Amino acid sequence: MQQTGSPPPERLAARALTVAYDGVPAVEQVSLILPAGCLCGLVGMNGAGKTTLLRALGGFIAPGSGSVRIDGLPPALAQRRQRLAYVPQSEQVDWDFPIRVRDVVMLGRYGRMNLLRWPAAVDRRAVEQALERVDLSNLAERPIGALSGGQRKRAFLARALAQEATVLLLDEPFTGVDLPTVQLIITVLRELCAAGATALLATHDLEAIPTFCDRVLLLNRRLLAFGPTGEVFTQANLLRTFGAAPALP
Amino acid sequence: MAPPFGSAIPLVSLVPLSLGRWLLEPLQQGFLMRALLLGGLVAVVCAVLSCYMTLKGWALMGDAVSHAVLPGVVLAYALGLPYALGAFVFGVGSVGLMGWIRQHTRVKEDTVIGLVFTGFFALGLVLISRMPSGVDLAHILFGNLLGITDADVVQTVAISLVVLVLLLVRGRDLLLFCFDPCHARSIGLRTGRLHYLLLTLLSLAAVAGLQAVGILLVVAMLVSPGATAYLLSDRFGPMTLLAVLSAVLATLSGILISYWLDASTAGCIVLVQTGLFLLAAVLAPRHGLLARQHRRASPPVR
Ligand SMILES: Nc1ncnc2c1ncn2[C@@H]1O[C@H](COP(=O)(O)OP(=O)(O)OP(=O)(O)O)[C@@H](O)[C@H]1O
Ligand SMILES: [Mg+2]
Numbered sequence: 001m002q003q004t005g006s007p008p009p010e011r012l013a014a015r016a017l018t019v020a021y022d023g024v025p026a027v028e029q030v031s032l033i034l035p036a037g038c039l040c041g042l043v044g045m046n047g048a049g050k051t052t053l054l055r056a057l058g059g060f061i062a063p064g065s066g067s068v069r070i071d072g073l074p075p076a077l078a079q080r081r082q083r084l085a086y087v088p089q090s091e092q093v094d095w096d097f098p099i100r101v102r103d104v105v106m107l108g109r110y111g112r113m114n115l116l117r118w119p120a121a122v123d124r125r126a127v128e129q130a131l132e133r134v135d136l137s138n139l140a141e142r143p144i145g146a147l148s149g150g151q152r153k154r155a156f157l158a159r160a161l162a163q164e165a166t167v168l169l170l171d172e173p174f175t176g177v178d179l180p181t182v183q184l185i186i187t188v189l190r191e192l193c194a195a196g197a198t199a200l201l202a203t204h205d206l207e208a209i210p211t212f213c214d215r216v217l218l219l220n221r222r223l224l225a226f227g228p229t230g231e232v233f234t235q236a237n238l239l240r241t242f243g244a245a246p247a248l249p
Numbered sequence: 250m251a252p253p254f255g256s257a258i259p260l261v262s263l264v265p266l267s268l269g270r271w272l273l274e275p276l277q278q279g280f281l282m283r284a285l286l287l288g289g290l291v292a293v294v295c296a297v298l299s300c301y302m303t304l305k306g307w308a309l310m311g312d313a314v315s316h317a318v319l320p321g322v323v324l325a326y327a328l329g330l331p332y333a334l335g336a337f338v339f340g341v342g343s344v345g346l347m348g349w350i351r352q353h354t355r356v357k358e359d360t361v362i363g364l365v366f367t368g369f370f371a372l373g374l375v376l377i378s379r380m381p382s383g384v385d386l387a388h389i390l391f392g393n394l395l396g397i398t399d400a401d402v403v404q405t406v407a408i409s410l411v412v413l414v415l416l417l418v419r420g421r422d423l424l425l426f427c428f429d430p431c432h433a434r435s436i437g438l439r440t441g442r443l444h445y446l447l448l449t450l451l452s453l454a455a456v457a458g459l460q461a462v463g464i465l466l467v468v469a470m471l472v473s474p475g476a477t478a479y480l481l482s483d484r485f486g487p488m489t490l491l492a493v494l495s496a497v498l499a500t501l502s503g504i505l506i507s508y509w510l511d512a513s514t515a516g517c518i519v520l521v522q523t524g525l526f527l528l529a530a531v532l533a534p535r536h537g538l539l540a541r542q543h544r545r546a547s548p549p550v551r
Contacts, residue, residue: 079435079436079437081437086432086435091429093429094428098304099485103485107428110421110422110425110436110438111436111437116417117422143484159432
């Protein structure tokens with residue numbers, strides 16, 4: 001698809017992004033560019049503005065100033081064209097909803113279906129593949145509320161996979177998840193990025209970051225550092241990010 | 250332990266032969282046949298919508314909208330317009346006003362709902378008492394299914410078809426909106442519009458439901474079938490089907506019972522609906538009281 005030699009296309013770009021709640025800025029003057037195939041970690045302490053930044057990048061909150069482009073499109077258009085998948089920090093859904101795991105994953109396909117949202121063979125296949133990849137095929141018939149916390153996270157990751165978006169924004173996908181599941185999520189994300197997608201994920205799991213992120217963004221309201229993991233993810237930079245030195249692996 | 254449904258079998262043998270007469274005789278009465286057909290249609294419409302209402306937690310909203318249509322009905326009669334038009338305008342108007350007050354004051358949502366619908370209802374009462382037209386308050390409040398006019402039939406059928414078609418086309422998007430509005434947005438659905446679509450459908454269904462059971466009880470049509478079905482199924486498709494079945498069963502049997510007992514039609518329909526809900530609450534295979542108690546008594550071995 002992509003010609004050798006030409007630079008990979010810009011997937012996600014922000015220019016001087018500022019977001020404020022009631023006049024108090026939570027994210028200030030953040031600029032970034034993520035090319036295709038890039039897996040970027042977003043690191044900062046509690047309240048640093050990670051969730052705010054992800055929500056602004058996804059077009060869920062309007063920035064006070066600055067701009068966002070997803071695959072060159074404004075976020076609202078990118079949403080409609082199914083370029084964006086967003087996995088929130090905690091799902092705000094009714095866990096008693098009468099819906100099976102498989103149907104939850106199918107929700108990821110809605111934007112690609114006809115107006116009546118009747119799934120076609122290609123949608124069914126995408127759902128089964130997504131369930132397979134997060135290792136939930138055997139629980140697909142369960143009501144969503146009958147899953148454990150980690151299994152729920154996997155179900156919503158599967159939904160994001162089924163969406164076949166090019167940009168994934170994940171807010172702390174590793175919290176409350178055991179080690180094998182962390183490994184599974186990492187494997188899935190690496191496969192996606194190898195296939196040309198781009199992911200930006202907020203995490204507090206500093207140990208895991210060098211093992212799978214090729215880029216890191218350090219945030220404390222303002223962007224502190226952003227670049228290849230080897231250059232940016234240093235003791236000195238983490239000291240600036242957290243105000244104290246967390247033990248690096 | 251015997252399954253809870255086993256106890257239903259002996260009842261069947263008790264059904265008297267006169268049941269045939271009990272069912273058939275009324276059908277020869279034109280007005281009753283019409284009530285059954287129209288009541289059945291309204292039950293289907295309200296039942297499908299009730300699934301969304303129970304899942305979204307909008308029971309109070311349904312109650313509010315159905316009360317708020319009163320001045321619209323009265324004005325429409327006075328002006329010689331279709332009653333459905335007046336009801337719809339005031340139903341949607343009340344929803345808009347609630348949204349506006351909620352956004353521009355610090356008053357909480359349920360308070361706003363309580364304020365607005367009583368205000369509208371009071372306006373309706375005043376209008377009725379000042380307009381000695383052909384409006385019969387009792388018919389509006391309690392429904393008049395057995396004395397329904399041709400014009401009412403046409404309006405109710407039209408409204409019902411509109412609601413059913415809209416649900417057929419946008420029902421899945423509405424379901425996604427009820428379950429996870431954040432995801433709905435992230436795939437580019439306009440959640441603001443879906444919100445108002447659902448409120449509009451609620452207003453329309455309330456107007457249709459008025460015909461069957463009147464303003465005071467229409468909320469039962471918009472809540473009970475969904476609640477009953479919610480206890481019986483863990484999937485939305487079967488839940489909708491069960492809601493429709495229970496609503497149609499309740500409406501048809503309610504009408505027949507009211508004919509034979511010469512009792513309030515609305516009262517009978519809603520009583521049967523409540524009865525079905527209680528049955529489900531006790532006997533539902535997974536979520537019923539008996540099943541829960543049974544599980545507590547003998548925790549599953551795995
Ligand atoms: N809805 C809101 N209204 C007002 N202020 C908010 C709102 N959401 C977040 N904030 C504030 O904005 C700042 C950034 O919050 P944000 O949720 O983006 O942090 P975070 O980096 O995701 O933190 P965590 O690691 O705890 O998830 C915080 O100071 C927070 O108090
Ligand atoms: Mg956060």
